[in-house]
Amino acid sequence: MSMLEDSKKHLNNAFKYTKVDEETWEILQYPERTIQVTIPMRHDDGTLKTYKAFRCQYSSLLGPYKGGIRYSSTVSRDEVEALAFLMTFKNSCISVPFGSSKGAIVVDPTSLTHRENERLSKLYIDAFADFIGPDKDIPAPDMATNERTMGWMYHEYQLIKGGHPRGVVTGKPVAIGGIPGRISATGYGGYFVLEKLLSSKYKSYIKIKEKAFNEITVAIQGFGNVGFHFAKKCNKKGLKVVAITDKIDGIYDVNGIDIDACKMARDAGQDWPVGQKITNKELFELDVDILVPAAIENAITIENVEKIRAPLILELANGPTTLDASKYLEQNGKIIVPDILCNAGGVCVSFFEWNQNRKFDKWTFKQVDSELRKKMHKATKSVIDISSNLNIPIRTAAYVLALNRIGEAQECHGNRDFFKQ
Ligand code: NAD
Secondary structure, X not given: OOHHHHHHHHHHHHHXXXXXXXHHHHHOOOOOEEEEEEEEEEOOOOOEEEEEEEEEEEEOOOOOEEEEEEEEOOOOHHHHHHHHXXXXXXXXXXXXXXXXXXXXXXXXHHHOOHHHHHHHHHHHHHHHOOOOEOOOEEEEEOOOOOHHHHHHHHHHHHHHHOOOOHHHOOOOOHHHOOOOOOOOHHHHHHHHHHHHHOOOOOHHHHOXXXXXXXXXXEEEEOOOHHHHHHHHHHHHHOOEEEEEEOOOOEEEOOOOOOHHHHHHHHHOOOOOOOOEEEOHHHHHOOOOOEEEEOOOOXXXXXXXXXXXXXXXXXXXXXXXXXXXXXHHHHHOOOEEEXXXXXXXXXXXXXXXXXXXXXXXXXXXXXXXXXXXXXXXXXXXXXXXXXXXXXXXXHHHHHHHHHHHHHHHHHHHHOHHHHHHO
């Protein structure tokens, strides 16, 4: 089953607990539009190649479309639509005034020179300039794109449209209207979700044995942007990160891992500095309190789910648990905090950036961190309260929260009467 089908099933499970009507439900089954283009690009050596590119604009019910752009040789229209679908509920769950979208170029980013990367990024904007804009659709970085890409894209859009439309992309460099703390936002946001769950009000809900804060153990799959920043914040706050893996392998140290030393070593292409070597498979089987898939989709499947011992799973990656694995975990009393809540910190800080750009304002990192914390805490509280009031899994509760907000907006549009004529 694809990630989109899995996500739609999660939505199905939530539907019966919402006030959403059948018509809104039907509207949410499909993207409003997916635009596909072919981009011809001349390479540095003079040859011309064509690249397929997409922008899926899934829902505009809550505001301008919003979603990242990824570069990948394997990305497909289905994947882009699945990710845009997830954005619909993520943006609603975290309560930012955005609809949802996602974009992609089918390209192996490692095959491009720096200049080719810049050229292709700008050509993407040439192709989509009329479909995006600060009030229409706001791209951001995703896999293999970063703040440099956003700087190029902003500049190209500005050349085409004129003026200073800074809010057209988020995740820009600070020098041209970006916001401090955007890069760490998803990892830190995930930590703030956890922090709320570990507060005295919700501690009993998450089924972690009564332990001192510095005895709570964490294992993380993925040591990229999200995994690293999440690990760093956990470490800083005193939680014990005992295992980390990346695409190749990982380490385990019962006494806790030095996150910065690992980062330096891996960035330099070196081996893990200390600890016992483990594989990705072994990471999922560890006897830890919190397991954090922060790398790829479908990391937890029916093949490895039975071995999972952690009582609490935080989905920092997008779609890391398949539907059947998710059901198995829930039936076995595990708590899964879903991606649409856990990794919403990135889009949350993107909203701060967009807001800042519209007012030609400048936020400090302290302001960003404090507002992010408030927003993640508030969303976590709302989700857990729904989960405990309705006695439903946390994932279902997150979709209920998101669906109700979307349903309310749809109702205000007045379509129901139109359809009933
Ligand atoms: P990244 O490319 O910076 O890092 C990915 C990490 O996962 C790397 O350490 C890599 O070695 C590891 N990895 C890759 N394939 C693996 C495999 N098969 N097994 C184990 N580890 C593997 O990516 P990121 O930005 O940290 O994103 C991670 C996840 O979080 C993705 O699912 C992404 O969609 C999601 N996400 C990211 C953001 C963001 O702001 N970066 C926001 C929301 C969701």
